[in-house]
Amino acid sequence: xxxxxxxxxxxxxxxxxxxxxxxxxxxxxxxxxxxxxxxxxxxxxxxxxxxxxxxxxxxxxxxxxxxxxxxxxxxxxxxxxxxxxxxxxxxxxxxxxxxxxxxxxxxxxxxxxxxxxxxxxxxxxxxxxxxxxxxxxxxxxxxxxxxxxxxxxxxxxxxxxxxxxxxxxxxxxxxxxxxxxxxxxxxxxxxxxxxxxxxxxxxxxxxxxxxxxxxxxxxxxxxxxxxxxxxxxxxxxxxxxxxxxxxxxxxxxxxxx
Numbered sequence: 001x002x003x004x005x006x007x008x009x010x011x012x013x014x015x016x017x018x019x020x021x022x023x024x025x026x027x028x029x030x031x032x033x034x035x036x037x038x039x040x041x042x043x044x045x046x047x048x049x050x051x052x053x054x055x056x057x058x059x060x061x062x063x064x065x066x067x068x069x070x071x072x073x074x075x076x077x078x079x080x081x082x083x084x085x086x087x088x089x090x091x092x093x094x095x096x097x098x099x100x101x102x103x104x105x106x107x108x109x110x111x112x113x114x115x116x117x118x119x120x121x122x123x124x125x126x127x128x129x130x131x132x133x134x135x136x137x138x139x140x141x142x143x144x145x146x147x148x149x150x151x152x153x154x155x156x157x158x159x160x161x162x163x164x165x166x167x168x169x170x171x172x173x174x175x176x177x178x179x180x181x182x183x184x185x186x187x188x189x190x191x192x193x194x195x196x197x198x199x200x201x202x203x204x205x206x207x208x209x210x211x212x213x214x215x216x217x218x219x220x221x222x223x224x225x226x227x228x229x230x231x232x233x234x235x236x237x238x239x240x241x242x243x244x245x246x247x248x249x250x251x252x253x254x255x256x257x
């Protein structure tokens with residue numbers, strides 16, 4: 001099967017193309033399943049790089065309209081990518097139970113550290129990666145999420161791989177296995193290109209040190225385009241992710257629960 005569960009659209013303010021544009025591209029590329037999962041807005045605060053809260057029904061309507069129009073040719077799913085913040089638990093439950101949202105992707109772009117929400121792109125000490133891991137694990141334990149996006153995204157900070165990074169990886173992988181939630185190999189990390197450090201040449205994410213442990217644990221893995229343009233839905237970087245997963249011996253699945 002050809003599937004993608006991590007797909008954005010123009011409403012998030014940093015992507016191009018409408019929901020229908022992605023659906024048409026998915027059909028052209030021969031996809032079986034397309035999950036739309038734009039960044040979730042929150043009711044009382046704008047965390048940036050996402051639709052306005054007032055636009056949430058526009059997004060839901062766009063996906064529902066696409067399902068009605070193209071559902072006989074493509075399985076289109078309504079989802080959101082969201083951070084986990086415990087103060088919004090009721091909101092997540094409403095999305096799944098009352099709004100008709102079919103799945104949530106956990107994308108922990110920021111996390112709680114001493115009562116302050118810190119960006120995962122702005123970590124300058126590997127000990128803080130443990131706080132990131134704790135936030136991720138708490139989210140996975142809720143049962144709200146069907147997929148963990150870019151679990152090794154902290155690699156963008158180019159920190160040395162030390163015992164804290166190993167512990168972070170163990171925490172996340174163990175939680176994903178316990179909760180039977182697949183981890184995502186993310187094509188956006190490949191699009192960022194290679195870096196060279198004391199470990200040699202590698203991607204910041206997917207980081208080979210993280211995925212070594214994923215392979216050892218035989219955790220479930222999903223490959224995602226994380227596309228912000230329809231042309232990236234099945235581009236050469238997605239294929240590179242497929243090759244990486246094969247070379248690293250990862251347990252790739254096509255269908256998420």
